[in-house]
Amino acid sequence: MNSGKATIHDISKALNIDSSTVSRALNNSPRVSSKTKAKILTKAAELGYQRNSLASNLRTNKTNTIGVIVPRISRSFFSSVISGIEETAYKNGYNVIICQSLEDVNREKKIMDNLLSNRVDGVLISISMQTSSYEHLKPFRNHGAPIVFYDRPCNFEGCTSVSIDDFEASFKATEHLISNGCKNIVHFGGPQNIALYKNRKKGYLAALEKYGLEINEIFCFENELSENDGVIMAKEILKMKNVDGIYAANDTSAISALQYLKSKDVKIPEDIAIVGFNNDPISSVIEPSLTTINQPDFEMGRMATNALIDQIKDTSLSVRPIVLKSELIVRSSSKVMP
Amino acid sequence: MNSGKATIHDISKALNIDSSTVSRALNNSPRVSSKTKAKILTKAAELGYQRNSLASNLRTNKTNTIGVIVPRISRSFFSSVISGIEETAYKNGYNVIICQSLEDVNREKKIMDNLLSNRVDGVLISISMQTSSYEHLKPFRNHGAPIVFYDRPCNFEGCTSVSIDDFEASFKATEHLISNGCKNIVHFGGPQNIALYKNRKKGYLAALEKYGLEINEIFCFENELSENDGVIMAKEILKMKNVDGIYAANDTSAISALQYLKSKDVKIPEDIAIVGFNNDPISSVIEPSLTTINQPDFEMGRMATNALIDQIKDTSLSVRPIVLKSELIVRSSSKVMP
DNA sequence: CTGTTAGCGCCTTCAC
DNA sequence: GTGAAGGCGCTAACAG
Numbered sequence A, B: 001m002n003s004g005k006a007t008i009h010d011i012s013k014a015l016n017i018d019s020s021t022v023s024r025a026l027n028n029s030p031r032v033s034s035k036t037k038a039k040i041l042t043k044a045a046e047l048g049y050q051r052n053s054l055a056s057n058l059r060t061n062k063t064n065t066i067g068v069i070v071p072r073i074s075r076s077f078f079s080s081v082i083s084g085i086e087e088t089a090y091k092n093g094y095n096v097i098i099c100q101s102l103e104d105v106n107r108e109k110k111i112m113d114n115l116l117s118n119r120v121d122g123v124l125i126s127i128s129m130q131t132s133s134y135e136h137l138k139p140f141r142n143h144g145a146p147i148v149f150y151d152r153p154c155n156f157e158g159c160t161s162v163s164i165d166d167f168e169a170s171f172k173a174t175e176h177l178i179s180n181g182c183k184n185i186v187h188f189g190g191p192q193n194i195a196l197y198k199n200r201k202k203g204y205l206a207a208l209e210k211y212g213l214e215i216n217e218i219f220c221f222e223n224e225l226s227e228n229d230g231v232i233m234a235k236e237i238l239k240m241k242n243v244d245g246i247y248a249a250n251d252t253s254a255i256s257a258l259q260y261l262k263s264k265d266v267k268i269p270e271d272i273a274i275v276g277f278n279n280d281p282i283s284s285v286i287e288p289s290l291t292t293i294n295q296p297d298f299e300m301g302r303m304a305t306n307a308l309i310d311q312i313k314d315t316s317l318s319v320r321p322i323v324l325k326s327e328l329i330v331r332s333s334s335k336v337m338p
Numbered sequence C: 001c002t003g004t005t006a007g008c009g010c011c012t013t014c015a016c
Numbered sequence D: 001g002t003g004a005a006g007g008c009g010c011t012a013a014c015a016g
Helices: A008-015 A019-026 A034-047 A055-059 A075-093 A105-117 A137-141 A165-177 A196-212 A227-240 A249-261 A282-286 A297-313 B008-015 B020-027 B034-047 B055-061 B076-089 B105-117 B133-143 B166-179 B197-209 B227-240 B251-263 B281-286 B297-313
Strands: A065-071 A094-101 A123-124 A147-150 A160-164 A187-188 A221-222 A247-250 A272-279 A289-292 A323-326 A327-329 B065-070 B097-102 B122-125 B147-150 B160-164 B186-187 B220-222 B245-248 B273-277 B290-294 B323-324 B327-329
Touching: A008 A019, A008 A289, A034 B290, A055 A289, A055 B055, A065 A075, A065 A105, A075 A094, A075 A297, A094 A105, A105 A137, A123 A297, A137 A147, A137 B166, A160 A165, A160 A297, A165 A187, A165 A196, A165 A247, A165 A272, A165 A327, A187 A249, A221 B055, A221 B186, A227 A249, A247 A249, A247 B008, A249 A282, A282 B008, A282 B281, A289 B166, A297 B297, B008 B034, B020 B034, B065 B076, B065 B105, B065 B251, B065 B297, B076 B097, B076 B297, B097 B105, B105 B133, B122 B297, B133 B147, B147 B297, B160 B297, B166 B197, B166 B245, B166 B273, B166 B290, B166 B327, B186 B197, B186 B227, B186 B251, B220 B323, B227 B251, B245 B251, B251 B273, B251 B281, B273 B297
Parallel strands: A065 A094, A065 A123, A094 B097, A123 A147, A147 A160, A160 A323, A187 A221, A187 A247, A247 A272, A272 A289, B065 B097, B065 B122, B122 B147, B147 B160, B160 B323, B186 B220, B186 B245, B245 B273, B273 B290
Antiparallel strands: A289 A327, B290 B327
């Protein structure tokens, strides 16, 4: 007894059927009589046969596996994206390997190496914040495997990017505040070297401009996305006295700011109306009536995976960027009804 | 040009060196002169060579990969465990494949099949809540690959389980409430068919008994871990009037209960003291002074991975359960100082 | 429908 | 220190 490592040859010998027929039967080829197929399957089960994908993949030069690189799986937005990816991949017969870069380029590089040497059929990647050069992606493309960027778009050898229209979402959020009577709207922004936060700021400014509100640079906070930053910003706002609206372009600091404001008995949205992103469920726990921007996370995972699979199946496919829209979820009643 | 799919044979031909020497050089074997080694490495880089792990793994019958099955990566506790797993695995030269069962046995079964056919060297698994039979794990063991259970222990063919001492944690939590003057302590429990929640209830009861407090079955809530349950329980508690302490054995409902109580102007911990688990960061956001039980998540990942790797390296290793202790984080001042 | 043959890319005895 | 030969387990022509 081969201690639980039966191969197609073991089945072949036991049944006096050639191993190629066994292989065909195991792959449910129509070119095997159902009688022998049955015999083979029975024997396989009896011997505890388990296909060796390594050998199979080596031979066919296909792994039916896609690699997913994500900055951090614990972030609510990304874990939803992953759900969408997994669902779509499994539905299409692909397996998924999830890897965390933890926003570290060196890790990202190692992961890409590893995925390549394991010959995954394609990669879905959300580039780490540190990443500025795309050198480590080139070997992958050279091997002919497609790459699709999600959430953080990249201009790289014509690869597809799936992203969210941040400008539009920000514009709508700010517009919502304005149409509810806010005149002095503060913006909690993120690092401006990152396109995403830049676009969000642009959307905010565009809305102010459209409605003829004064653009005040003091109202544009820029922070490092930390909790502490949130408290600092909240204190600043209270000092300013006249602030009546906040458009928060990042969760973490927004949450701590919200918490601080509430602890100072500021009424939301009567005193200060807030719109932020709802990637992090915490914000809606603190203030259930908060108006939020709902990003298409799950949908993003689906779209990106479909695009990738299309390209795996047809390498010559022309690619174009995919842009998804966010949705404004208005939960609170208006601040000022005209 | 082979369009970016160089093999050791390509290097071999280009240099007039046998492929076996190339293979040795690429694996940094000491039996190759440093001169030829250098030549080979240079050529490899030049041709953009990338090892084919499928072939290599097939040949050596080792993948240096461990499979991780987790019920749901978005749960804070599990994503911390994964961090610990990844860190330990990478440090030891192992890759990690993360798979979500989503608490679904059928998915879990498929994942195990897939991991087996990909010949991972071992598996770390937290069994889905649905799982009652371990049949789907047997093929894996038959192939000689070790399995280590984490968080949700199992009696299966002498496999190692790494778990947390829930009884002790619950006992300490309840004891803490008692020593701070609570006389009427309610328990938010989970499904009693799950060992974890059973042990938590036992710890609660043991503490009451030790300190001579009356055991009241009405104080033992059992729920389905939903948010709605939390609100229902909170309302019940307010009706009871005399409740002055809560030991919550699950996050989700505890959070919504906490929120509801605060909305009714119940002072925490003055009116009602609460101890719960801090797996979910939300609870500490709602009430920063909350006393919580800190579970060793990261540490669990490390311990489980080390145990698995030991067993991969030495199959004959005897295994024993590993039990970790939780820590009580007292943030609020005492309810009643004697 | 089934068997024959060959080889995916790599590693590992065994020689020299 | 290097080369020659064989095979890990599977599949894909090509025959018949």
